[in-house]
Amino acid sequence: MAAKPKLAVFKFASCDGCQLSLLDAEDELLAVAGAVEIAYFLEARTQTVDGPYDVGIVEGSVTTEHDRQRIRDVRRQCKYLVSIGACATAGGIQALRNWAAVDEFISHVYARPDYISTLATSTPIAEHVTVDFELRGCPINKYQLVELIASLLKGRKPRVPEYSVCVECKRRGTVCVAVAQGVACLGPVTQAGCGAICPSYNRECFGCYGPKEQPNPTSLAAHYAEAGSDKMHLVRLLRNFNAHAPAFRDASDLVESGAASGDATEAP
Amino acid sequence: MPANRTFEVKALSRVEGEGALYVKLAGDVVEHVELNIYEPPRFYEGFLRGREVREVPDIVARICGICPVAYQMSASHALEKALGIEVSPEIRTLRRLVYCGEWIESHALHVYLLHAPDFLGYESGISLAADHKDAVERGLRMKKIGNELLEILGGRAIHPINVTVGGFHRSPDRERLKALLPDLEWGLQASIDTLALVAAFDFPDWHDEYEFVSLQHPDEYPYNHGQVVSSSGLRIDVEDYEEHFAERHMPQSTALHSVMLPEEKSYLVGPLARLHLCYEQLPPLARRHADNCGIAWPSHNNFHSIVARAIELIAAYEEAIEIVRAYNAEPSPSRAELVLRPGVGCHATEAPRGLLYHRYEVGEDHLIAEAKIVPPTSQNQGQIEADLRQYVPRVTHLDDLAATRRCEHLIRNYDPCISCATHFLTLTLDRGEKGAEADRP
Ligand code: SF4
Numbered sequence: 241m242a243a244k245p246k247l248a249v250f251k252f253a254s255c256d257g258c259q260l261s262l263l264d265a266e267d268e269l270l271a272v273a274g275a276v277e278i279a280y281f282l283e284a285r286t287q288t289v290d291g292p293y294d295v296g297i298v299e300g301s302v303t304t305e306h307d308r309q310r311i312r313d314v315r316r317q318c319k320y321l322v323s324i325g326a327c328a329t330a331g332g333i334q335a336l337r338n339w340a341a342v343d344e345f346i347s348h349v350y351a352r353p354d355y356i357s358t359l360a361t362s363t364p365i366a367e368h369v370t371v372d373f374e375l376r377g378c379p380i381n382k383y384q385l386v387e388l389i390a391s392l393l394k395g396r397k398p399r400v401p402e403y404s405v406c407v408e409c410k411r412r413g414t415v416c417v418a419v420a421q422g423v424a425c426l427g428p429v430t431q432a433g434c435g436a437i438c439p440s441y442n443r444e445c446f447g448c449y450g451p452k453e454q455p456n457p458t459s460l461a462a463h464y465a466e467a468g469s470d471k472m473h474l475v476r477l478l479r480n481f482n483a484h485a486p487a488f489r490d491a492s493d494l495v496e497s498g499a500a501s502g503d504a505t506e507a508p
Numbered sequence: 509m510p511a512n513r514t515f516e517v518k519a520l521s522r523v524e525g526e527g528a529l530y531v532k533l534a535g536d537v538v539e540h541v542e543l544n545i546y547e548p549p550r551f552y553e554g555f556l557r558g559r560e561v562r563e564v565p566d567i568v569a570r571i572c573g574i575c576p577v578a579y580q581m582s583a584s585h586a587l588e589k590a591l592g593i594e595v596s597p598e599i600r601t602l603r604r605l606v607y608c609g610e611w612i613e614s615h616a617l618h619v620y621l622l623h624a625p626d627f628l629g630y631e632s633g634i635s636l637a638a639d640h641k642d643a644v645e646r647g648l649r650m651k652k653i654g655n656e657l658l659e660i661l662g663g664r665a666i667h668p669i670n671v672t673v674g675g676f677h678r679s680p681d682r683e684r685l686k687a688l689l690p691d692l693e694w695g696l697q698a699s700i701d702t703l704a705l706v707a708a709f710d711f712p713d714w715h716d717e718y719e720f721v722s723l724q725h726p727d728e729y730p731y732n733h734g735q736v737v738s739s740s741g742l743r744i745d746v747e748d749y750e751e752h753f754a755e756r757h758m759p760q761s762t763a764l765h766s767v768m769l770p771e772e773k774s775y776l777v778g779p780l781a782r783l784h785l786c787y788e789q790l791p792p793l794a795r796r797h798a799d800n801c802g803i804a805w806p807s808h809n810n811f812h813s814i815v816a817r818a819i820e821l822i823a824a825y826e827e828a829i830e831i832v833r834a835y836n837a838e839p840s841p842s843r844a845e846l847v848l849r850p851g852v853g854c855h856a857t858e859a860p861r862g863l864l865y866h867r868y869e870v871g872e873d874h875l876i877a878e879a880k881i882v883p884p885t886s887q888n889q890g891q892i893e894a895d896l897r898q899y900v901p902r903v904t905h906l907d908d909l910a911a912t913r914r915c916e917h918l919i920r921n922y923d924p925c926i927s928c929a930t931h932f933l934t935l936t937l938d939r940g941e942k943g944a945e946a947d948r949p
Contacts, residue, residue: 253550257570257574257667259573266648266651267648270634270644285635332550334550334555337551337554340555378667379666437663438663441677443672446566448667476559480563
């Protein structure tokens with residue numbers, strides 16, 4: 241019997257939700273555990289097997305000097321490296337520090353800031369090492385994760401959509417919340433993958449899956465601003481779990497500085 | 509002179525988040541125990557300032573992928589108090605149902621995949637499944653039903669999107685909930701079987717006069733409401749929490765560490781504390797099975813926490829069934845109107861791992877001016893270390909590997925959630941170089 245591919249799961253700054261998605265694939269978990277060797281996955285097992293690994297899955301963002309070194313080490317050990325979730329692909333919610341003085345955050349949360357060592361920024365894995373595939377979402381979609389592992393085992397490219405949440409909304413026949421309720425919704429510029437759940441629950445998309453291919457969030461924001469949305473509300477909407485993703489980051493900065501122009505090519 | 513010895517667990521496994529354990533011994537005397545929570549801090553309280561009230565439940569969910577609902581619940585209630593918003597009884601009941609889903613999902617994961625392997629001599633649920641496939645599959649299905657409940661109520665299981673200040677963005681779908689009833693009934697029986705399984709485990713002989721702390725409500729087992737009570741007789745409204753509990757910052761940790769005032773003593777929150785303080789409020793079936801499971805409650809043995817979780821699984825399934833059966837009209841409106849104004853509000857709810865306290869100040873600009881969050885694992889951290897100081901002398905006769913495994917088992921009694929405490933563990937057992945040599949077989 242050929243040796244099973246070795247799978248490793250690494251955690252950086254995160255909430256554990258994305259790696260939990262693997263344990264949440266209850267119907268597939270034991271099958272996955274049978275098809276690969278789960279060589280390193282601290283949240284799930286004590287036993288660890290040394291690298292190199294065939295597939296490395298990385299959750300979380302880089303926020304400390306130690307982790308900046310560790311990710312290089314992880315990269316060296318993994319033949320194929322996948323980053324999963326908004327933390328790993330865009331820096332996560334903790335990237336909000338990128339707009340603030342971290343010293344101020346530290347003294348705000350911790351009584352003894354001198355005990356804490358942290359970087360001034362939270363950055364995605366791909367800013368530090370080459371990543372072979374990125375799976376988006378906060379959290380990721382567990383079916384996409386299973387598809388990803390299955391396709392890696394078969395040596396084909398994972399099938400993950402790159403169109404917008406709007407397309408998913410239309411497929412499920414959800415009434416557009418931006419049109420019907422007049423709320424600012426990020427669906428037109430956000431990558432699909434969640435199943436467009438928010439609009440189906442009567443609320444706006446707030447961008448968990450990050451920018452879709454070639455989005456134009458600046459013009460979308462300008463459109464909402466014209467329709468009456470508060471400028472700072474739009475800035476905050478863009479600065480959630482994918483705040484540091486370049487398209488959302490740049491758009492939020494432009495809107496904040498008042499430089500966003502009014503062509504509404506991305507109107508829903 | 510007794511040899512020095514150190515035990516170390518560099519990266520604790522089967523816990524949520526990253527942490528380490530370091531124990532230093534002089535002979536058989538424990539000199540130093542340190543639960544080192546090194547997970548990088550994420551500064552939630554810092555960046556919540558300046559955010560909108562309605563964004564808070566969505567943001568704080570991301571503190572923890574395993575118990576996002578707990579964060580959403582404590583935050584929503586605290587902000588409702590700050591704004592003077594009352595929610596309807598229907599929404600109150602549905603919030604209990606959401607919590608049932610989270611307890612089921614979190615407890616089933618911990619009992620079967622993370623903790624049972626310690627009692628049965630396996631390194632993981634995955635290895636356990638090789639020999640006890642039926643049991644692990646039962647645990648996975650129980651967990652899945654909890655997740656399905658969350659999907660219906662919240663849109664998705666991890667970081668639900670339907671919980672908001674004032675209620676729900678959309679009322680949960682009646683048909684879908686009713687369709688889950690057969691699964692919930694299966695889950696109830698599976699929980700009863702789970703209790704039989706775990707109550708028969710071999711437990712280390714252990715007794716500690718813990719200071720147990722939990723919410724307590726006269727009419728119900730606590731999820732969202734109640735006073736804060738303790739086994740030594742404290743009984744306060746949640747508004748007075750910060751007068752009786754304080755957070756300290758330890759050098760070894762990126763988490764804050766809570767103590768009970770004025771003695772600065774450690775205390776225990778979570779399933780064993782709830783069972784201790786709220787046994788009378790267990791729903792009838794859970795109560796009957798708890799009475800007859802062969803363990804005398806209240807228990808002062810924290811290795812029984814896995815049994816307490818199994819009892820709470822019965823309670824959660826039992827209550828979920830009752831709520832779903834009675835859910836005949838979708839509430840309309842699905843949420844109370846959000847009228848913004850400056851104010852301060854605090855609230856605590858019972859996360860799967862114990863009391864979770866939030867306080868928010870809403871400023872003149874109607875944005876968050878101040879946020880404070882005290883997660884269960886920070887509250888338990890002092891008690892985990894106190895347990896270890898008492899436990900380590902019992903395992904010093906073992907080799908390093910066996911001794912550290914035992915310590916990790918003890919730590920898992922707490923189901924620590926290090927991402928919540930901002931952060932998890934690595935265990936170091938410092939036996940000193942000479943000692944370490946001498947101790948090797
Ligand atoms: S992307 Fe979201 S769900 Fe995933 S680890 Fe980060 S915070 Fe958690």
